Amino acid sequence: MADSETHQELPKSVDEAIDRLLNDLSEDDKEYLRGVSDPSELHFSLGLQIRNVYGLWGDNTELLASCAKASGHEPLIVDSKEVYFGFHPDEASAVIIKALLERLKKTGWARC
Numbered sequence: 001m002a003d004s005e006t007h008q009e010l011p012k013s014v015d016e017a018i019d020r021l022l023n024d025l026s027e028d029d030k031e032y033l034r035g036v037s038d039p040s041e042l043h044f045s046l047g048l049q050i051r052n053v054y055g056l057w058g059d060n061t062e063l064l065a066s067c068a069k070a071s072g073h074e075p076l077i078v079d080s081k082e083v084y085f086g087f088h089p090d091e092a093s094a095v096i097i098k099a100l101l102e103r104l105k106k107t108g109w110a111r112c
Contacts, residue, residue, distance in 0.1 A: 017096045056093060
């Protein structure tokens with residue numbers, strides 16, 4: 001993953017984040033990830049990269065909201081908009097990792 005991404009290039013949804021990861025990961029990395037049984041073992045490696053590069057510690061509120069929604073969190077409605085408070089970047093990266101692993105395992109050994 002490139003560290004030089006700007007906010008305009010940041011993924012805004014879980015699906016966009018997964019698409020970006022699948023594009024950026026090597027085939028060897030994908031093969032390794034398909035064998036991961038416990039997503040939490042990726043917290044300090046891939047999870048850290050996701051949190052830092054995709055702006056989860058910054059102002060990428062769209063991706064945080066998408067992760068919260070994907071995990072079943074209920075939003076507050078403020079001025080007719082859904083707002084997710086208190087969803088932590090660690091939780092958000094876990095949502096992305098779980099969804100990535102599910103997609104990789106669904107596709108089997110086919111190239112993503």
